[in-house]
Each structure stands twice: as C-alpha cells, then as structure tokens.
Amino acid sequence: MTDFLKQRRGEKQPGTTTPDETDAPPSRLVILGLLLGIVLATLDGTVVGTALPTIVGDLGGLDQLSWVLTAYLLTMAVSTPIWGKLGDLYGRKGSYLASIAVFLVGSVLCGLAQDMGQLIAFRALQGLGAGGLFVGALSLIGTLLAPAEAGRAQSLIGVLLPAATIGGPLVGGFLTDQWDWRWVFYVNVPVGVLALALIGFGVRLRGERVKARIDLAGAGLLTGAILALTLLASWAGTTYAWTSPQIIGLGLVFVAALAAFVRVERSAPEPVIPPRLFRDRNFTVAQVLSFVTGAAMLAAASYLPQYMQFVQDMSSTESGLLLIPLMLGMIGAQLAIGRRVSDGGPYRHYPIAGGALATVGALALLTLRTDTTAALASGLSFVLGVGIGCLMQPTMLITMNSTEPRDMGAASGTQTLLRTIGGSLGVAVLGSVYTNRLAAGVTDRLGADGQRLTGGELTPALLRDLPGPVQDAFRAGVVDGLHGVALGTAVLCAVTFAVSWLIREVPLRGRNSS
Incomplete structure (x- = not known):
C-alpha cells in the first residue's frame, strides 16, 4: 500500500x-x-x-x-x-x-x-x-x-x-x-x-x-509476422485454398518471423513486447482470453447478420438489429462487473462464468432454422453476449493489475494486438467453415445448379428473384453455414472456460487488503 x-x-x-x-x-x-x-x-x-x-x-x-x-x-x-x-x-x-x-x-x-x-x-x-x-x-x-x-x-x-x-x-x-x-x-x-x-x-x-x-529489429520482425498472418486470414479459404502453396508459405513466414521475434526480444534492451510481462501467470492467461474472446465476438458479429439478410429477408441495416441483444448482453455484464469490482468485489469467478455462459449461448444458435422468427433469432444471442461481456472486462483489469507502471503501454498494446489478431483469425477460419457448409448444403439440394449458385456473388435482392425451391435450398444452406460458425464459436468459448480456471485472485493495486 x-x-x-x-x-x-x-x-x-x-x-x-x-x-x-x-x-x-x-x-x-x-x-x-x-x-x-x-x-x-x-x-x-x-x-x-x-x-x-x-x-x-x-x-x-x-x-x-x-x-x-x-x-x-x-x-x-x-x-x-x-x-x-x-x-x-x-x-x-x-x-x-x-x-x-x-x-x-x-x-x-x-x-x-x-x-x-x-x-x-x-x-x-x-x-x-x-x-x-x-x-x-x-x-x-x-x-x-x-x-x-x-x-x-x-x-x-x-x-x-x-x-x-x-x-x-x-x-x-x-x-x-x-x-x-x-x-x-x-x-x-x-x-x-x-x-x-x-x-x-x-x-x-x-x-x-x-x-x-x-527495438527496430523486433518491430520489423513483428511487422512481418503480423503481415503474413493478416494476409493468411484474409486470403485463406477465399482467394486461395487453405492447402495452397500461397497459404502454406504465409504460414511458414509467420512461424519463422515469430520465432525470430521471440529470440530478439529476449536480448533487446527495450523490447517492443517485454518477455518479462509473461512471467506473471495472470497476465499470460488474460492474453489467451483476449485472443480467444476476440475471435468469438467478431465471428458471431460477422455471420449472424447473414442469417437475417438471407433467411429472414431483412435489409443490411435491419439485420444489424439482430445484434442488439448481443450488444446489450455484453454492455450489461461489463457495467455490472466494473461496479462490483470497484466496490471491492472479487473478479476471478467472472471469466469462469463467462466462458460457461458463452458456450451455452453459442450452442443455443444451433436451434435456428429457416422458419425461426426474427424475434427469437435475435433474442438467442443475448446469452452469448452476457458470456462475452464477463470475459472481456476481467481481462482488461487483470492485464493492468499484472503490469508494472513502466510497462503499461506495452501491456495494453499486447492485449489489443492479440484481440485484433484473434478476431481476424476467427472471422477467417469460421468464415471458411461457413462458406464450405453453405456450398455443400446447397449443392446437395440442387446439384450442379447449386454449385454455380454459391460460386457467384448472390445478394439477398437477387435471391428474391429466383424460383421458390431455389430460395428454400439456399436459405437452408445459410442455416447450415451458421450452425458451423455456432459450433466453432462454442469450441472457442469452451476454451475460455477451461483457461479461466488458471486465474488467481490477486488483490488489485490500490485496494487495501490484508
């Protein structure tokens, strides 16, 4: 004190x-x-x-x-x-x-x-x-x-x-x-x-x-690693196949640059990301949670509107309304946690509960069908939002509490970086799952016509002009794709639940505890 x-x-x-x-x-x-x-x-x-x-x-x-x-x-x-x-x-x-x-x-x-x-x-x-x-x-x-x-x-x-x-x-x-x-x-x-x-x-x-x-060498290697990873996340499964030489080459560049970056940071007088930060177990756990939570949040926010536009026949602006319960769940959880922690309450149990709630919320999206009402589809995302909110707030708190004042900027930058990369990879990987399941579902129902349908740039407006059976088949394929995203999100949330048990309840700096 x-x-x-x-x-x-x-x-x-x-x-x-x-x-x-x-x-x-x-x-x-x-x-x-x-x-x-x-x-x-x-x-x-x-x-x-x-x-x-x-x-x-x-x-x-x-x-x-x-x-x-x-x-x-x-x-x-x-x-x-x-x-x-x-x-x-x-x-x-x-x-x-x-x-x-x-x-x-x-x-x-x-x-x-x-x-x-x-x-x-x-x-x-x-x-x-x-x-x-x-x-x-x-x-x-x-x-x-x-x-x-x-x-x-x-x-x-x-x-x-x-x-x-x-x-x-x-x-x-x-x-x-x-x-x-x-x-x-x-x-x-x-x-x-x-x-x-x-x-x-x-x-x-x-x-x-x-x-x-x-640390120019560290900054350069980190830039190369992030560039390779960003291009991989942007191109894999869309511009190039996951097994293509381009994607494999980017993966190898990322691994090599990251390994060299870690080696340089250990000997640099003022490293960009000080390795000493990761000697604290709580800090390391918080960064893992930031990475995985970023992936889960952006994946859900990116592909739920697809369901509303194609299946519920809503405009792009209206489809954003589907995310309001998701947003309210995150906001409400974080406001409540911030108040409780500021008043002296413990924080360790929040990410554990958040991981469990987020997993349940992601699995609840598997109940979505082509005939599900828009109100029910929107409401189902609330539980996922509450779970993600219970994960996001404690990770920021733990990161700051586990860091010395001299490293506050580096620690904040590390957390932001990992959340950003997690979101990019989550959208890329689960987007590939969504696209593949959509294509497989439509092709199974329509044959070669379905393959051509999913290979083009079909918009909700163009879908309305197609014959009824084709519309039904495509909408069912969108539901299949969303179910794949929901399963992937549930796996990510289950990882956060398991990792959260490693957090230790360390008194916050500035709080008088004996």
Missing part, C-alpha cells in the same frame, strides 16, 4: 523508471477524451463495411474491395505494440496525441480519395494512427488510475467496444444513405479534435525522458 501511495504522489520507487507520473486524479472530461479515442479506433474498423458498395460505384476497383478493410486492420495491428512502447519510453500523453493526429490526417485524406488505390493507401495511414488510440487510452488510464479505481472506467471501455463494433455498420449505412460515403471518414474530425483538446489541456503528467532506442 505504501508503494502505491508513492506512485499516486509522483514519488519514484527504487529501481523503477516511468516516463509519466501524475499528482491528481483525472476529471470526467479527461476520461471522456480517452473514451473518444477508443470509439474512433473501434468504430472505423466496421463503419466502412456498409458504405463499400457505394464507394465501389463511385471509385470503381471492385477487385480491390477487400483491401479497403484489410489495409486498415493490418497497419492498426502492426502499429499497436509500437505505439505502446513509444508511450512507455517517451511519454504516453504525447504518444496518444500523435496517434490521434495521424488518424485524423488519414481520415481527411480518405474522404478526399479519387480512386481506389488512393483510398487503400489513406486507409493504411488511418490504421497506423488507429493503432495508438486504443493502447494510448488504456495506458493513460493505467497511469492516471490504480486498477482498483479503474474498474468503472474500464467497464465503460467494455461498453464502447461492442457498441462501436456492432453499431459501426448501422452508422455507416445511415451516413451513406443520408449524406455521402465520404462523411463516413469526415465525421471522425470533430470527434478527434474534441479528444485532442480534452487530453491536451486536461492531462497533466510530470515526465522523465528515457534515453533508449526503439
């Missing part, structure tokens, strides 16, 4: 070096500024999806469509741990403000793009800045608040993640329909400027500049 009080007064403890120290707790406006950065980073990863058909109609380049999303996610994933380490070494406030500035420049340029090549390049720049938004907010919260005090702030972060992830397509569709697709990017500017002002004028940190160099 004495050490914690020294931290809060700004006194350095022997043997520690921290670039940022604070004397006063942050105001609510400062917390708002941090949360706005998280909204920007998360929302922009999903808000573009519903605008893509309009963008292609305006700019052309249909064959480059997927890179509008991939370029953003790739540079965001690559830059996340680097931004975190920059903050640890040279100051978290400055690093966070710089990432917002880069993000806003990229957003404006995206809105001004005149062809698909420009848009992809500017999306990569935007993602480069986005990599520092989430990790910057988390590391600043870790600097300004002790873990025992940060529970409610973290619960708000947990609310924003599902809200922005699921609400992104709805916001993108509204902006595109009511104004213009370019406003999907321009809308970031006033929000980002507000965040810059709140953090720039509201955060007061006494900094100590650290004389150290960024």
Whole structure:
C-alpha cells in the first residue's frame, strides 16, 4: 500500500523508471477524451463495411474491395505494440496525441480519395494512427488510475467496444444513405479534435525522458509476422485454398518471423513486447482470453447478420438489429462487473462464468432454422453476449493489475494486438467453415445448379428473384453455414472456460487488503 501511495504522489520507487507520473486524479472530461479515442479506433474498423458498395460505384476497383478493410486492420495491428512502447519510453500523453493526429490526417485524406488505390493507401495511414488510440487510452488510464479505481472506467471501455463494433455498420449505412460515403471518414474530425483538446489541456503528467532506442529489429520482425498472418486470414479459404502453396508459405513466414521475434526480444534492451510481462501467470492467461474472446465476438458479429439478410429477408441495416441483444448482453455484464469490482468485489469467478455462459449461448444458435422468427433469432444471442461481456472486462483489469507502471503501454498494446489478431483469425477460419457448409448444403439440394449458385456473388435482392425451391435450398444452406460458425464459436468459448480456471485472485493495486 505504501508503494502505491508513492506512485499516486509522483514519488519514484527504487529501481523503477516511468516516463509519466501524475499528482491528481483525472476529471470526467479527461476520461471522456480517452473514451473518444477508443470509439474512433473501434468504430472505423466496421463503419466502412456498409458504405463499400457505394464507394465501389463511385471509385470503381471492385477487385480491390477487400483491401479497403484489410489495409486498415493490418497497419492498426502492426502499429499497436509500437505505439505502446513509444508511450512507455517517451511519454504516453504525447504518444496518444500523435496517434490521434495521424488518424485524423488519414481520415481527411480518405474522404478526399479519387480512386481506389488512393483510398487503400489513406486507409493504411488511418490504421497506423488507429493503432495508438486504443493502447494510448488504456495506458493513460493505467497511469492516471490504480486498477482498483479503474474498474468503472474500464467497464465503460467494455461498453464502447461492442457498441462501436456492432453499431459501426448501422452508422455507416445511415451516413451513406443520408449524406455521402465520404462523411463516413469526415465525421471522425470533430470527434478527434474534441479528444485532442480534452487530453491536451486536461492531462497533466510530470515526465522523465528515457534515453533508449526503439527495438527496430523486433518491430520489423513483428511487422512481418503480423503481415503474413493478416494476409493468411484474409486470403485463406477465399482467394486461395487453405492447402495452397500461397497459404502454406504465409504460414511458414509467420512461424519463422515469430520465432525470430521471440529470440530478439529476449536480448533487446527495450523490447517492443517485454518477455518479462509473461512471467506473471495472470497476465499470460488474460492474453489467451483476449485472443480467444476476440475471435468469438467478431465471428458471431460477422455471420449472424447473414442469417437475417438471407433467411429472414431483412435489409443490411435491419439485420444489424439482430445484434442488439448481443450488444446489450455484453454492455450489461461489463457495467455490472466494473461496479462490483470497484466496490471491492472479487473478479476471478467472472471469466469462469463467462466462458460457461458463452458456450451455452453459442450452442443455443444451433436451434435456428429457416422458419425461426426474427424475434427469437435475435433474442438467442443475448446469452452469448452476457458470456462475452464477463470475459472481456476481467481481462482488461487483470492485464493492468499484472503490469508494472513502466510497462503499461506495452501491456495494453499486447492485449489489443492479440484481440485484433484473434478476431481476424476467427472471422477467417469460421468464415471458411461457413462458406464450405453453405456450398455443400446447397449443392446437395440442387446439384450442379447449386454449385454455380454459391460460386457467384448472390445478394439477398437477387435471391428474391429466383424460383421458390431455389430460395428454400439456399436459405437452408445459410442455416447450415451458421450452425458451423455456432459450433466453432462454442469450441472457442469452451476454451475460455477451461483457461479461466488458471486465474488467481490477486488483490488489485490500490485496494487495501490484508
């Protein structure tokens, strides 16, 4: 407790070096500024999806469509741990403000793009800045608040993640329909400027500049590993078969780069991801949970709307309504957990319960049929949402509580990176399961005609013009594909249930416990 009080007064403890120290707790406006950065980073990863058909109609380049999303996610994933380490070494406030500035420049340029090549390049720049938004907010919260005090702030972060992830397509569709697709990017500017002002004028940190160099070799190897893994996740099962030389080659590059990265990090004076973080069992368990939970959440959010559009015959905006119970389940669980933990309650049992609930919720999706009502289909996702919420909130809390102040940025970056990679792989692998089961089901029912049907770009609008028996066969195939995704999600959630038992109830820093 004495050490914690020294931290809060700004006194350095022997043997520690921290670039940022604070004397006063942050105001609510400062917390708002941090949360706005998280909204920007998360929302922009999903808000573009519903605008893509309009963008292609305006700019052309249909064959480059997927890179509008991939370029953003790739540079965001690559830059996340680097931004975190920059903050640890040279100051978290400055690093966070710089990432917002880069993000806003990229957003404006995206809105001004005149062809698909420009848009992809500017999306990569935007993602480069986005990599520092989430990790910057988390590391600043870790600097300004002790873990025992940060529970409610973290619960708000947990609310924003599902809200922005699921609400992104709805916001993108509204902006595109009511104004213009370019406003999907321009809308970031006033929000980002507000965040810059709140953090720039509201955060007061006494900094100590650290004389150290960024681990360029580690950063390069990590970039190569993430690039290979992102391309693998984007191309496997779609552009190339899983057993193709291209996908196998990317897998080998990923493994080789990752092995070299681990070897370099062990000897680097200031590693991008310090190996010492993983000496704490709770930290390691939290990162495994972040990876697997990210995969389960994004897989469910990506393929449940397919069921509503093709089987329930809803529009893309209406299909997003299916995810409201999923979102409410996540939000409610995280708010409740944040309040209970802040009031002194234990946290170990939440991820255990969350893993069990999420597994049950994923298995409940196996009851969906072609004649299931939209209301029931929507309601079934609530249990899965509650389970995922019980997993997400404790992992952030455990990560901060298991990390020394000097490594707060690197720890936050590691967690964000693993959740992002987990989501990308989850969508890719379960997307392949969905596509294969859909194709097999339709082909079994329609023969060669079904194979041609699933090989094209069939939209819900085109499906309505097909004969009744063909519609029925395709809708049954969509249900088969969704069942495959549900089973895969259940397996992922069962893994979280098993891993969660390894968590130890360690008192939170800042909480007086005997």
